[in-house]
Amino acid sequence: MSDSTKDFRIFISHKHQDTHLAKKLHEILHDKWLGGNGKVFLSSLPGSGKQGKNLNTELTEELRRTDLFILLFTDADEDWSNCMWELGVATGSQTKATRVVTLYCGNKQPLVRISDLTVSVRDDKEVADFAANFHGKDGWLIKDEGTRESESALLSYLGLQSEDEVNNRAMFLHEELSKFINDSSPEWIERLEYLKFSLERSHVESVIELREKAQKLSFVNQDHIDFKKLEDEDKQKHQALRQEYDSLRTKATMLLQSELVLSPDGPLTQGALNRFGYTVAPKKATLKDLFRNWEDDYRSNHNGHLDEDVIQWQAELLSDLSRATEGRSSRPSRFAMPATSSNNSEEVLPVVVRTRSKVDGSVVYFVYFFRAPEDYSANAVYNDFLEETLADLTDDLTKCREELNNANLEIARLTNETQ
Structure with missing residues (x-):
């Protein structure tokens, strides 16, 4: 196993509002896929910033050393300028060779191709392909010295013995990240x-x-x-x-x-x-x-x-x-x-x-x-909203009355005991 494999680094780029999703991805990659080896950088993770160090400086250093840049993409209508800046630094001429993967967790993928691989979290086959690539398929991961790690070296490094284990990891990633995609809205929304x-x-x-x-x-x-x-x-x-x-x-x-x-x-x-x-x-x-x-x-x-x-x-x-x-x-x-x-x-x-x-x-x-x-019928929607609110308030009032009645009974009981 080469030193470059031991120092394998991943950078997760995401919007602040998707922090909960990014933390789950970090947990899966760091704990499950890498087994605690290498480094998965997530700026929103507590303790990620070094004390006394400028965040932009630290981000730049991490981006220039990253082997795999993962863009966690959620909404095509959002402003992705900060993430695009991170991508530019990671793939710049002064950085080591970097693979770029886009994991999109919404209905729309990026309008422009910006990565080596674009993966829909909804699609278990695409996630499986990403997992196979990540775990060494065809020497997919590029290393700093320009060589490619062999499949057997990466599988050994990642603690795997068979392709079935890779598929299991892919399915786990697909199922866990899919939980963050809201499909509960009515079709007309x-x-x-x-x-x-x-x-x-x-x-x-x-x-x-x-x-x-x-x-x-x-x-x-x-x-x-x-x-x-x-x-x-x-x-x-x-x-x-x-x-x-x-x-x-x-x-x-x-x-x-x-x-x-x-x-x-x-x-x-x-x-x-x-x-x-x-x-x-x-x-x-x-x-x-x-x-x-x-x-x-x-x-x-x-x-x-x-x-x-x-x-x-x-x-x-x-x-x-x-x-x-x-x-x-x-x-x-x-x-x-x-x-x-x-x-x-x-x-x-x-x-x-x-x-x-x-x-x-x-x-x-x-x-x-x-x-x-x-x-x-928007009036119906609004009336339903008012009715639900009124029902909640009525329930709260009933509970308050019950608590007040119980309190009065308890006071009466204590009064009788002291007499």
Whole structure:
């Protein structure tokens, strides 16, 4: 067994949000496949960074020495610039010869071929092929001195005696990583395209400030207020506060409409723009421009008609964007976005899936469009959500009452004992 085999190094490149998946891969490769030999580097693993050492410096050193670079790929729509930087360093002219493998754990593989081998975790045959290569098939692993380890040397090094053991390891990897792939969503939850918007820091702060002021006045919406019992002066005060509350929320949504700027880049953007009536991406457009263009396109294909209920999805999207600005999660949309013409006949649900804060304080919003089923009733979805929430609260209240009753019984028992 050569010294280069003993020093075999693997680098796992991944996005921060996929840390749980990367740790499982690290565990399998380090503990199962390598048996604790060699080194599997994972930056998100506790203790991976050396004390007092710059992380980028350590990453560069590890990347230049790695034998096998594994890109853990999950979503084609994400920003992979950091991982691409790591790949560039690992395969640069100043580094040792490196094999590159992409393990993709989603529905879409990378749009561009960036590795020697692309493996779908869903496909047990592809995983088996990767395992066979890893464990020495045809001397697949390239070593630093330019030679290739023999199959028998690698099998011995990895503690294997037969091809069946390699297949067992492959099946274990396939089964364990497949657990992280979510296939539980209904078939109609299919993401189609996305649009990316940006909002400058000053506008982000303004929206948050307006929403916070409105939140302080949210008590004006409380149902328990009996207006019949209020004096005229109190009614006027309440009405004034309600108007101020509505005004603040309206200002926040208008600011979002006028200042959210479209970023027309990415492979899926044009399909989403088609839904707003654009055949060519505009050079510069705000969300308000997109709304207006969609309305014009809808009218031109519906004899000039545009009913109020047709544009309710816009208010839903603005509410979702407002929640995202405050760092709150999305909720089911009650209204689908209608198609403007027969060329684009399906209804979709626009949802703010994620945001990303930039160094300059601005925020990037990713609005995804999900296909809605023909019998979709968003009101039903929303009502189900409310009913489930109410049921949970009722259960909690029942439990509290039971605990209170038990506590009272215990107090009564202790009181009797002390008398």
